[in-house]
Amino acid sequence: MGKVGKEYVRCNLCGADDYSVLWAGKETALAPKDIYSSSKGVMGTDTLVKCRMCGLIYANPRFEGDVIVDAYAEAEDEVYISQAENRMDTFRRGLDFVEKKTGIRGGRILDVGCASGFFLKVARDRGWDAEGVEPNKWLVKWGNEQFGLRMKAATMREAKFPAESFDVITMWDVLEHTPDPDAELKEARRLLKRGGFLLVNIPDSGSSFARVFGKRWWFVLSVHLYYFTTKTLKAMLEKNGFSVVVRKRYFQTLSLAYLIRMLKHLAKNPVGSIASDTMGSVARVLRMEKFPMTYYAGQTLFLVRKE
Numbered sequence: 001m002g003k004v005g006k007e008y009v010r011c012n013l014c015g016a017d018d019y020s021v022l023w024a025g026k027e028t029a030l031a032p033k034d035i036y037s038s039s040k041g042v043m044g045t046d047t048l049v050k051c052r053m054c055g056l057i058y059a060n061p062r063f064e065g066d067v068i069v070d071a072y073a074e075a076e077d078e079v080y081i082s083q084a085e086n087r088m089d090t091f092r093r094g095l096d097f098v099e100k101k102t103g104i105r106g107g108r109i110l111d112v113g114c115a116s117g118f119f120l121k122v123a124r125d126r127g128w129d130a131e132g133v134e135p136n137k138w139l140v141k142w143g144n145e146q147f148g149l150r151m152k153a154a155t156m157r158e159a160k161f162p163a164e165s166f167d168v169i170t171m172w173d174v175l176e177h178t179p180d181p182d183a184e185l186k187e188a189r190r191l192l193k194r195g196g197f198l199l200v201n202i203p204d205s206g207s208s209f210a211r212v213f214g215k216r217w218w219f220v221l222s223v224h225l226y227y228f229t230t231k232t233l234k235a236m237l238e239k240n241g242f243s244v245v246v247r248k249r250y251f252q253t254l255s256l257a258y259l260i261r262m263l264k265h266l267a268k269n270p271v272g273s274i275a276s277d278t279m280g281s282v283a284r285v286l287r288m289e290k291f292p293m294t295y296y297a298g299q300t301l302f303l304v305r306k307e
């Protein structure tokens with residue numbers, strides 16, 4: 001692949017082209033395929049701007065949308081797979097929440113950006129008619145081989161499902177990665193039955209974590225093209241004909257070792273780095289590396305309904 005350029009984009013929420021620069025990105029020699037694998041942790045390569053009209057924060061300029069989706073399609077992600085049990089535990093609680101708040105059990109569900117299909121497996125095992133789309137071919141192949149799930153190696157829009165196909169659509173840790181979230185929400189609305197539900201979670205850049213840590217917040221990663229707050233996401237959901245049913249903090253379960261790696265992300269000074277290395281060694285000695293931890297790190301979840 002030859003050298004690919006970056007493009008300037010307008011605000012995805014209000015369409016304005018009027019922004020202030022929050023911080024400038026650093027030049028990188030990394031190819032898009034080395035950046036857009038969700039667990040690689042590359043950061044600081046894009047300039048982040050804030051729309052002066054509506055407050056949406058986004059990477060600008062950035063690689064072209066097609067280049068980003070192609071890079072996702074080709075990446076391999078062993079690190080994601082390594083957290084299978086903990087991720088399924090998180091998804092079991094996620095599905096509990098969906099069933100409780102929607103009153104639906106065993107309906108038709110679409111998981112967008114389903115990765116290796118952990119959520120689909122949890123849903124199918126509880127009697128849902130579950131389907132998934134995921135641009136990453138490697139993850140789809142892995143999930144199909146492990147679990148025999150119905151997954152398409154495609155984006156939601158490429159998959160071209162018929163209108164009003166689903167009772168519930170879930171987007172776990174997805175929207176901030178997509179080049180055009182407004183178009184994704186529009187498509188989700190088209191695919192939902194009337195009265196159907198959409199679940200979206202985001203790293204909330206209005207959360208106290210984000211404000212305290214700034215650039216060092218663990219969700220500040222080059223794979224994230226958008227930094228929503230509850231305000232900007234709510235506005236985009238309502239613009240696309242959804243009404244909010246529930247908004248709440250979102251808790252995730254991951255291993256201690258994984259959390260220590262996240263802490264290291266914060267530790268750009270020698271003291272912090274030694275501290276996280278020491279924690280890593282202690283965890284290994286105590287054989288606690290796989291110890292599951294349920295934590296809140298500044299994520300917010302929206303459950304919304306198609307009007």
Ligand SMILES: [Zn+2]
Nearest residue numbers: 011014051054
């Ligand atoms: Zn705007």
